[in-house]
Amino acid sequence: MRHTAQSALRLFTNRLRERSALDETQVAAILALPGRLHDYEPRIDVVRLGEKTDHACLIVDGLVGRFGQVIDGRRQITALHIPGDMCDLHSVVIPRVSWALQTLSPSTILRIPHRALRALARQSPDISEAFWRDCSVDASVLSQWVVNVGRRDALQRVAHMLCELAVRMESVHLGSRAGFRLEATQAQIADATGLTAVHVNRIYATLRGEGAVEIKAREVRVLDWDRLVEIADFDESYLHLERLRGRDPGAE
């Protein structure tokens, strides 16, 4: 799909409105944000480690990872970002970053100047709160990742990652919990789960053996969602995706 800056921003307003009540004017203000679209090959650093940025990255298409650094060259992915995610919205308030952003698959990204985002936040308390909430959801996911990597065994970890991605992909209508495209190699899943590529491969085999999922090429097919959830000990509430019903979530 060919994107314009505006259609890209629409993905972002959709994401925000999953959790925050925004009216027409506010949505329009966000859609009017300036930004430039960029296409990237896989394995390109979009933001380099330790850089000071002056723009935020809205993922429009593809899969992007946030990488932490360890001295000996091993890498840890601390977040996976799918279309609709403004993956470094927090850099608006902390411009010097302590991570790197790298494309995992061919991706297109809309770069939006901090200045514009910040101005918008300062001018509307509702938008400001929506941004704050979006960053807090990101943190909630990070907490869950700490639990995942810290206290679950390899099988649970990988299953949990698949569950999370399924639900998130479903929420942006790129597949469903019955199946979705997974543009990540086994080595990349390993970097996200704190495992090795070899072990991820064996876990995939186990999951197939359980009859829970089929993973072929870049496609995940979930054969038994309940089983997968059970294996993963997955509880999606941390994603905070319950649909708003016109109520004000801050006051919920």
Place this chain on the structure above:
Amino acid sequence: MRHTAQSALRLFTNRLRERSALDETQVAAILALPGRLHDYEPRIDVVRLGEKTDHACLIVDGLVGRFGQVIDGRRQITALHIPGDMCDLHSVVIPRVSWALQTLSPSTILRIPHRALRALARQSPDISEAFWRDCSVDASVLSQWVVNVGRRDALQRVAHMLCELAVRMESVHLGSRAGFRLEATQAQIADATGLTAVHVNRIYATLRGEGAVEIKAREVRVLDWDRLVEIADFDESYLHLERLRGRDPGAE
């Protein structure tokens, strides 16, 4: 030290002003927040898992952990909070929490109604931004924990945790990187690092053997900070504690 609500809030404004420029009026507005002080024994749930809260918790004294849940009873601490931390400030925008808050040592906490915090944020863009930034720093620490637990071995993990706590305790003038009180048992450090109590014990022994630290009773004495940092592969930039010098950090 006996605290009043106001002296407790002073800890929080100090913390905010480490990273955000706030003027006198704004500080005064925060100091005027309502709130009630509570004392807790160790191992008390201050906020229960899955609860919907209507207040945020400012740690005034003691040590508090944020716990993630795993089905089989094993626990993972996803964040450690020291005095000055408003450990669930993000609950203002996400009131239904997906974690539990438990005291690790005798603690005193100021409970502040969401309503008041939210009103303040909506009325001042600077304060709103300071809150947003504070939550983003929290997320930055979480990222680092994912890296720690995902890609560092036990020795590095524990050393990293000690480095982080040393720097944070120093930043609130409760000790320094030469030594500080550590009100956590080995089992609790294990829950924070994704290890077992037995193994933490052995790692403590190794660190002592390296001549890097002495850990006695509830007291950590750092004998060789550079060595500890080297072992841990520690880079404190993720804590975002560089002092402001009157400049606006958003525009840095």
Place this chain on the structure above:
DNA sequence: CGGGTCATTGACGTATGTCAAAGGCCGTGG
């Protein structure tokens, strides 16, 4: 003095890592 929590230590088990080789898949260029 006695009971509880915490720290320490040893013997042993195991999940996961490491190393290495082979096979599948796919795009590129001859």
Place this chain on the structure above:
DNA sequence: CCACGGCCTTTGACATACGTCAATGACCCG
């Protein structure tokens, strides 16, 4: 259209860091 090279996946044999279990000792408080 085939051959080649590159990346990814798969598999096996083996190594090891960390977990588990269990016992003992230290410390603290009632």
